[in-house]
Amino acid sequence: MAVIETNTFRLADGVDEATFLEFDERVRTGFLYHQPGMARATTARAENGEWIVVVLWASDEDADAALDAGIKDGAMHRFMELVDGFERKRYRTLD
DSSP states (O other), rough: OOOEEEEEEEEETTTHHHHHHHHHHHHHHTGGGGGGEEEEEEEETTTTTTEEEEEESSSSHHHHHHHHHHHHTTTTHHHHHHHEEEEEEEOOOOO
C-alpha cells in the first residue's frame, strides 16, 4: 500500500507563475526528494488556473514526517504565502 497526497490551490493574488514554479522546483529538488518514503512528486496546472501537487509516499507516517520537517524548515510557510484556497487530501492505494 502507498499513499497518494494531493494538494490543490490557486496562486495568491500578486504571485506570478514564474515565481511559484521557481519555488516549487527548489522545494521538490532541495527538500521533498530528500524525505524518507517519498517516491514521486509532480506539479500541474489546470486550464482554469487551479494547481495540483501530487506526491506519492510509502506511508502516512512518511508524509506526516515530511510535513513536520517542512514546517520546521520554513518551506511550508513560504508555500502558504504563495497560494490561496489550499486543500490537502490523502488516498491509499488498493494494490
